[in-house]
Amino acid sequence: MVVGVAVPALAWVNWMRAERALRNAQPLPASLLGPVIAAAVTITGALVLLSILFA
Template identity: 40%
Template sequence: MVREERWPRWVYGSGDEPDYRFSFANERTFLAWIRTGLALLAAGVAVDAFDLSFPGGVQRGLASALVVLALTTAVIGWTRWARAERAMRRNKPLPASHLSALLSAGVVVAAVTVLLVVLLSS
């Protein structure tokens, strides 16, 4: 009989197996975070690839900020998945995430930067 080792152990190593519907819902939420990260990554690549006539290093800085937000989104998504899965296994309340506010603030800063550049260049 082969023993199945599940990774990460700090998630699967304690508690009881939750209802699979909740685990699947948690996984779908993780995949939504990954899709958001991919969209931010695509936006960063697009901002860098096309000439938007932004002054100085604003275009390169905006592209870099979007790529960093994409990386941050992927990390947040995985961390949220793992913490929620562990909480469900231990029959504890789902943990809050303060990093979502950081991600939202980053998207707002990027949007305001684009808005200001467009308005000031008109």
């Protein structure tokens, strides 16, 4: 549930950063969503694996 709240918030922040960069003719910033989603998938996979092993 935390990731479900964090992803839209980070998407909005990333959109604001991109808009600011476009207005100032600067390079687009890197997205913040990749590491968050990768960590969430890794942690979820580990929890599923542990629940299968200890069931």
